[in-house]
Amino acid sequence: QSHSTSNATSISQHAALAALTQDQQAVSRMREEFQERRNRLVGGLNHLPPLRCILPGGAFYAWCNVSGLGQSAELTAAQWLEDALVATVPGEGFGAPGFIRLSFAASLATIDETLERLGQWLKKRRP
Numbered sequence: 287q288s289h290s291t292s293n294a295t296s297i298s299q300h301a302a303l304a305a306l307t308q309d310q311q312a313v314s315r316m317r318e319e320f321q322e323r324r325n326r327l328v329g330g331l332n333h334l335p336p337l338r339c340i341l342p343g344g345a346f347y348a349w350c351n352v353s354g355l356g357q358s359a360e361l362t363a364a365q366w367l368e369d370a371l372v373a374t375v376p377g378e379g380f381g382a383p384g385f386i387r388l389s390f391a392a393s394l395a396t397i398d399e400t401l402e403r404l405g406q407w408l409k410k411r412r413p
Contacts, residue, residue: 320346323390323397330401331388334408346391349377353384355411362386369410370403 294302324341328348331339336354352362359376363386366372377385390397 320390323392323394324348326394327388327390327397327401330397331404334401334405337404337408347387347389349382349385349387350374351384352386359384359386366404366407370407372400372403372407 324346328339328341331337331348331350336352338351338354339348342348352359355362358378359382360378363374363376366374366386375387377383377387380387388400392400
């Protein structure tokens with residue numbers, strides 16, 4: 287077992303070398319796709335007052351400020367899951383109370399559906 291856990295195997299080293307030295311077009315396409323997904327999610331959230339979201343610079347998560355809803359992010363995340371079937375993670379566990387983390391590692395169709403569901407959820411809350 288020590289041979290497989292203490293050093294990278296030779297086949298892994300060759301695979302890593304190929305990934306770093308070969309054509310990077312797939313990486314560029316993937317980066318562009320994630321930027322489009324990010325922009326769609328963040329832009330859509332920012333068109334759903336009182337939600338506010340800043341454009342993330344890395345990873346595939348967006349942090350949405352839900353403090354304008356007048357309730358905790360934990361409660362909001364639970365309601366989104368129960369009422370809108372939108373799975374999120376409340377920010378309290380990350381030291382970010384008032385925020386909810388959403389992933390944009392999903393298809394554009396799923397992101398659009400998420401935004402539609404959240405929009406409907408917000409409409410039902412308004413007097």
